[in-house]
Amino acid sequence: MKEIGRISVVSVIVLLLFIALGPIGLAKAAPGHGAFVRIAGMSVTCTDFRGREVHTLRVNGLGDVARAWVVNHIPFIIMDRARLAKLPPKLQLFFYGHECAHHKLGHWMHMSMDNEREADCWSIREGRDKGLFTRDEVAAFAPWFANSRGSRYGHMPGPQRVKFLLSCFDNDDDFTIVYRKMQTRAKSAAVILRAHEYTGGRAVC
Numbered sequence: 001m002k003e004i005g006r007i008s009v010v011s012v013i014v015l016l017l018f019i020a021l022g023p024i025g026l027a028k029a030a031p032g033h034g035a036f037v038r039i040a041g042m043s044v045t046c047t048d049f050r051g052r053e054v055h056t057l058r059v060n061g062l063g064d065v066a067r068a069w070v071v072n073h074i075p076f077i078i079m080d081r082a083r084l085a086k087l088p089p090k091l092q093l094f095f096y097g098h099e100c101a102h103h104k105l106g107h108w109m110h111m112s113m114d115n116e117r118e119a120d121c122w123s124i125r126e127g128r129d130k131g132l133f134t135r136d137e138v139a140a141f142a143p144w145f146a147n148s149r150g151s152r153y154g155h156m157p158g159p160q161r162v163k164f165l166l167s168c169f170d171n172d173d174d175f176t177i178v179y180r181k182m183q184t185r186a187k188s189a190a191v192i193l194r195a196h197e198y199t200g201g202r203a204v205c
Contacts (some may be wrong), residue, residue, distance in 0.1 A: 094138075
């Protein structure tokens with residue numbers, strides 16, 4: 001029921017846009033139309049993998065912080081006003097970047113369980129390279145993700161997700177390599193912990 005409600009909110013808003021502008025009018029809007037939006041007091045913009053401007057809409061009752069949407073090949077980022085307002089500025093920018101990444105990387109053309117990790121990594125690196133995030137600011141996301149259990153769509157559980165974001169911040173490897181390295185480190189740490197417990201707390205060399 002929650003999912004149906006979420007879709008209904010977005011569908012009604014997009015329908016209103018089409019009534020007001022029509023699909024052709026919206027697609028051929030003048031340069032800059034809908035391109036720039038203020039998030040956390042900063043002017044940001046997004047284009048998709050085709051170079052088309054992504055239009056951003058703020059709504060109530062979305063049921064999520066934000067979503068990437070494509071209607072008649074026109075890209076949208078839909079953001080929930082109330083949920084966004086509760087987040088710190090840098091996390092607001094991260095979520096905008098995450099949804100932008102879905103458009104920039106053409107995820108709606110090829111659905112995959114890797115898409116959420118790829119969007120996370122892209123958003124963090126884009127913010128890092130543009131000077132929007134410091135490493136400490138990314139680490140400060142941890143309390144906001146602490147209770148997240150992940151999702152069936154590929155979102156990682158909160159603590160694991162923050163570790164992944166920091167790994168993306170620290171290097172420019174392909175996101176799948178970053179993820180594998182993080183998993184390997186986690187497994188190694190678990191093995192060391194088990195060995196430490198087995199030896200009664202003595203150091204294991």
